[in-house]
Amino acid sequence: MRRRVLNVSFTNPVLSPPEAVRWSTVEVVVKRDPGSGQIAAVPVEAPPGWGRRGAQLFQAHITHLLHTRPxxxxxxxxxxxQVPEVVRPDTLKELIRDLEQLAEGLDDAPELPDLPGRHHALEIRTNQLREQISEARRSRCGAQRVAPGAGVGYVVGDLIDRAEHQLVLAAPTIAYEALNPLLPGIEEALKRGVTLVLLWGDHPSAKLEPRSETALFDLKARYAGKVLLEKRSSSSAASLLICDNRAAYVGSRGFLSAETGAGVLVEPSEDTDTPPLCVADLLSWVRRVYPYWDTAQSIAIAPDDFGRTGRGVPAEPARWWRWGPPELPEGWDEDPVGFQVGWAAAWGRVLRELVDAVNDVHRGADPVVRAVWDGAYAEVVGRLVASAGERLAVTDDRAEHEACDETLAVRLRRLREAGGVVHLQHPSLSGGRRTATAYDALLKALKTDGTLRVGKARARAVLSDHEMVAGSHHPVGHGATRPGQGAVAQVGLHIVGTSFTADFARELGIPEWFGAAGDSGGAGPEYHPTAGVFAAIPLDDDPWTALAQRERAGRGAEELRRYAAALLMGQGGGESQGDAAGPGGTEDQGADPHHADPLHSGSHPADPHRSDSERWSRWLLEDAWRRGAFMEAYLLTPLLGGGPGALSVELAAVALPLEHGPFGEQLFFSALALEAAPAEQRTVALAGAVAEMLLHGGDTGRLACRHLTEGAPAEGLPTAWLELARAARACFEAARPRCPCTTSTNGRPARSARRAPTSAGRGSPPRWPTSNRPRTTSASRTARSCTAPCSGRTASSPRSARWPTIPGPPTAGSR
Known part of the structure; x- marks a missing residue:
C-alpha cells in the first residue's frame, strides 16, 4: 500500500469551513533518554489507522519542533x-535483541514457565521484524559514492542529459561560475520537453546572485510553463538533483558552488527497472518545501506522470520467509515436555531464518536507501551516534559549541572506552568561547589514537558500524535554524549496507573502516547483532529428542519406559508423541528422516538416531534389571537387536530364575554359552543357577551351579558368590535325594517340565521368543508324572529368600 501513497498534505484549517476540520487528540508520554538526551513522544494508544510509518512521522514532527522552535x-x-526513561529505537538490531532475550531457554530448558506468554511475545516481535525486513528489501537500490569536484560535475551533467520528463535542482546557493557550464545542457533538456524545477536559498531572506538570477529567469520566460522557479527562497540547505523518478544525487554542500563536497548517487538496481523508492520520497519532499503550494502540485511524483504506466512500478515482493511460526493448539499442556521439543525447534528455524535475513539486509549486493529529512534526519543522526557498537565516524564541514557539548563527548568516550574506534573530523571550534571540558579531553584522546582530523570534511556524515547517513544536516553544527530567520529544511540519505559504508568511509579518508576484519575489495565482516543464542537452539523435533527432554525434566521411569518402548518397537511416540513435531512451521518437508522406524533405521549405518536407539535399548534393559523384572528384560532382549553393548539372550536367560521358574534346560545351555564370558556375566549365571535350585527346586540349577563353580568357569568369580553357591548346592543335595528321572544317560539334564512363565500383575502374558520357547519332549512328560520324593518342595519359602544385588547388564566395552 505504501508504494501507492505518493503524497500526504494538510490544508490550512483557518481557510477551511468548521465542518471540514477534523481534530485528533493523541495522548503521549514524553520520555527523555538519560544516555542520549533524545526526546520521544510515545502515544499511550495509537490512533486508529496508525501503523509503524504513522508513528515515525509523528515522532519526526515532534523532533523537528524541538529543534526548530525550542x-x-x-x-x-x-x-x-518529560520523564527520564530509556528510549528504545525501533530498529532491526533492537528487535533481534528482543528476540534473543525471548529465546533464552529454548536450547536446553525442559519446561519453560509461561510458555503461552512467551509464544505470544515471540509472534509479535517476529511479525514486527518481518515487516521491517520486507520494507528494507523494497528500499534496496543501486548506490555509488561521488567524489568532490570532477566526480560531482560528471554526475550532474549526466543526469541533466538523461532527463526525459522532469529535472529537479535544489541548491542552497547558485554560483554563476558553476551554473554557466550547465546552461546548454539544461536548455537542451527543456527543448526535449523536460520540466525544470528549481529550489534555491538556505534562509527566507536569501537572494540569488544577479547573473544567476538573470540566466534562470530568462529560461523561465522563454520556456513558459516548463520552468518552476520562484523569486522566493525555499529555505532549504539541500544539495539535490533528481532525474525523472529514476536517479538522484544527494550531497552535503551545494553542487552549484565552488566547493561541492562528496555525495551519493542512487539509481535502480542493475537487475531491475524499478525506480528507487527513495527517489519518490525525495520528490515528495520537493513538493512539500516548494515555496507555493498550488504551483508545487504540478511537480511530477506518480509513475503515470513520467509516462511509465504499468512499467517500473515497485512490485510487492513475494513471501521471502520459508518457515511460518508454530501454532499453540489447545491441549498443548497435556504433554508439555513433548510439545515443547517441537515448539522450540520450530521457533529455532524461524529465528535463524530471521537472523540470516537481517544479515542479508546489511550484506546484500545492493544497500537499503531511505530518504530522511528534518526531524527524521536528526533522529537518525542521534540514533547512529548512540547505538554504535564497534566503530563510529562523525564528519562535518562546520562545528559549533552548541553541538560539541558534554553530551556528545560522553557518548563518544563511552564507545572508545568499550574498545570501539571513533573517527572525528571537523574544523576548529571558534567564536572565542571555551570548549567544554569533556569535549576538549575527547579531542586530546582521539588525537593520541590518530583518529582526529581538523579541517572541513568532504561530507556531512555519520557512519556507524554497518550503516550511515549523509546529506545537508550538520552533525556537530546547528544548521536546523538560523537566528531570527526560522527553520531550514534538511534532507539526506540513510543507507544500510556493509560494503557501501566501508566504501564511503574510504571517500572520507578512512581506508580500513572495518580494520583487519574487512577487505577493501570485499563485502566486509558478518553482521552479528546477537551472541549466538539462536544458533544454540536445537532444530531436532524428533521423538528421540522429546524422550531425552523428558528424562532431563525428571519425568518418572514409568513414563520414560512407555515412550522408549513405543519408539523402539516402532509404534510411534506414544499417545501424544506426535505433538513433539506438531507445532512445526508451514514448510512441507516430505519424507522426514527424523521420523523413520527406529528398528529398521537403527541397523543402517547412516541412521542419525542409531546412538539414541542403542542408548535407550540399554536403558530399558537396565531399568528392567533394577526393578527385578528379569522376564521383561528376557523378552525385550531379542526384540531390541544385538547392537554394540546390548544384552545377549543368554545373559538375559540366566537371570530369569530370579523372578520366574523353573527354567529348566535353557538355563544350563545359556550358562554353558557364557562360560568364556567376562566374570560379571558368569556371576549373573551363577546367581540364576542358585535361584533355580533353591527357589524353584529345579535340578538343572544344581547342575549349572556345579558347572560354574568348578574349573575354568569359576575363575575370576567373587569369592562370596562361590561360597554361597557351594553352600546352597550342598544344602540342596542334602535336603532332596537325587531323582533318577531327571538325569539322562550322558550326565546332562533331561528336558524337564517347566511351568510357563506368567506376568501376573504385569499386563498380558508375555510371548516367548521363538528361539527360546520350551519344547515338550518324552522326558518332560515323564517328569510331569514322576511321583519320586523330588516332587516335594524345599522347606524354605521361595519368596522369602534374600539375595545379594545382581550386577546390571554389561556395558558396551565389557561384552
Missing amino acids: ESAFVKKLLNR
Whole structure:
C-alpha cells in the first residue's frame, strides 16, 4: 500500500469551513533518554489507522519542533512533562535483541514457565521484524559514492542529459561560475520537453546572485510553463538533483558552488527497472518545501506522470520467509515436555531464518536507501551516534559549541572506552568561547589514537558500524535554524549496507573502516547483532529428542519406559508423541528422516538416531534389571537387536530364575554359552543357577551351579558368590535325594517340565521368543508324572529368600 501513497498534505484549517476540520487528540508520554538526551513522544494508544510509518512521522514532527522552535509554548509544555526513561529505537538490531532475550531457554530448558506468554511475545516481535525486513528489501537500490569536484560535475551533467520528463535542482546557493557550464545542457533538456524545477536559498531572506538570477529567469520566460522557479527562497540547505523518478544525487554542500563536497548517487538496481523508492520520497519532499503550494502540485511524483504506466512500478515482493511460526493448539499442556521439543525447534528455524535475513539486509549486493529529512534526519543522526557498537565516524564541514557539548563527548568516550574506534573530523571550534571540558579531553584522546582530523570534511556524515547517513544536516553544527530567520529544511540519505559504508568511509579518508576484519575489495565482516543464542537452539523435533527432554525434566521411569518402548518397537511416540513435531512451521518437508522406524533405521549405518536407539535399548534393559523384572528384560532382549553393548539372550536367560521358574534346560545351555564370558556375566549365571535350585527346586540349577563353580568357569568369580553357591548346592543335595528321572544317560539334564512363565500383575502374558520357547519332549512328560520324593518342595519359602544385588547388564566395552 505504501508504494501507492505518493503524497500526504494538510490544508490550512483557518481557510477551511468548521465542518471540514477534523481534530485528533493523541495522548503521549514524553520520555527523555538519560544516555542520549533524545526526546520521544510515545502515544499511550495509537490512533486508529496508525501503523509503524504513522508513528515515525509523528515522532519526526515532534523532533523537528524541538529543534526548530525550542522557544514555542508547545515545546516548553512538552519538555515540562518529560520523564527520564530509556528510549528504545525501533530498529532491526533492537528487535533481534528482543528476540534473543525471548529465546533464552529454548536450547536446553525442559519446561519453560509461561510458555503461552512467551509464544505470544515471540509472534509479535517476529511479525514486527518481518515487516521491517520486507520494507528494507523494497528500499534496496543501486548506490555509488561521488567524489568532490570532477566526480560531482560528471554526475550532474549526466543526469541533466538523461532527463526525459522532469529535472529537479535544489541548491542552497547558485554560483554563476558553476551554473554557466550547465546552461546548454539544461536548455537542451527543456527543448526535449523536460520540466525544470528549481529550489534555491538556505534562509527566507536569501537572494540569488544577479547573473544567476538573470540566466534562470530568462529560461523561465522563454520556456513558459516548463520552468518552476520562484523569486522566493525555499529555505532549504539541500544539495539535490533528481532525474525523472529514476536517479538522484544527494550531497552535503551545494553542487552549484565552488566547493561541492562528496555525495551519493542512487539509481535502480542493475537487475531491475524499478525506480528507487527513495527517489519518490525525495520528490515528495520537493513538493512539500516548494515555496507555493498550488504551483508545487504540478511537480511530477506518480509513475503515470513520467509516462511509465504499468512499467517500473515497485512490485510487492513475494513471501521471502520459508518457515511460518508454530501454532499453540489447545491441549498443548497435556504433554508439555513433548510439545515443547517441537515448539522450540520450530521457533529455532524461524529465528535463524530471521537472523540470516537481517544479515542479508546489511550484506546484500545492493544497500537499503531511505530518504530522511528534518526531524527524521536528526533522529537518525542521534540514533547512529548512540547505538554504535564497534566503530563510529562523525564528519562535518562546520562545528559549533552548541553541538560539541558534554553530551556528545560522553557518548563518544563511552564507545572508545568499550574498545570501539571513533573517527572525528571537523574544523576548529571558534567564536572565542571555551570548549567544554569533556569535549576538549575527547579531542586530546582521539588525537593520541590518530583518529582526529581538523579541517572541513568532504561530507556531512555519520557512519556507524554497518550503516550511515549523509546529506545537508550538520552533525556537530546547528544548521536546523538560523537566528531570527526560522527553520531550514534538511534532507539526506540513510543507507544500510556493509560494503557501501566501508566504501564511503574510504571517500572520507578512512581506508580500513572495518580494520583487519574487512577487505577493501570485499563485502566486509558478518553482521552479528546477537551472541549466538539462536544458533544454540536445537532444530531436532524428533521423538528421540522429546524422550531425552523428558528424562532431563525428571519425568518418572514409568513414563520414560512407555515412550522408549513405543519408539523402539516402532509404534510411534506414544499417545501424544506426535505433538513433539506438531507445532512445526508451514514448510512441507516430505519424507522426514527424523521420523523413520527406529528398528529398521537403527541397523543402517547412516541412521542419525542409531546412538539414541542403542542408548535407550540399554536403558530399558537396565531399568528392567533394577526393578527385578528379569522376564521383561528376557523378552525385550531379542526384540531390541544385538547392537554394540546390548544384552545377549543368554545373559538375559540366566537371570530369569530370579523372578520366574523353573527354567529348566535353557538355563544350563545359556550358562554353558557364557562360560568364556567376562566374570560379571558368569556371576549373573551363577546367581540364576542358585535361584533355580533353591527357589524353584529345579535340578538343572544344581547342575549349572556345579558347572560354574568348578574349573575354568569359576575363575575370576567373587569369592562370596562361590561360597554361597557351594553352600546352597550342598544344602540342596542334602535336603532332596537325587531323582533318577531327571538325569539322562550322558550326565546332562533331561528336558524337564517347566511351568510357563506368567506376568501376573504385569499386563498380558508375555510371548516367548521363538528361539527360546520350551519344547515338550518324552522326558518332560515323564517328569510331569514322576511321583519320586523330588516332587516335594524345599522347606524354605521361595519368596522369602534374600539375595545379594545382581550386577546390571554389561556395558558396551565389557561384552
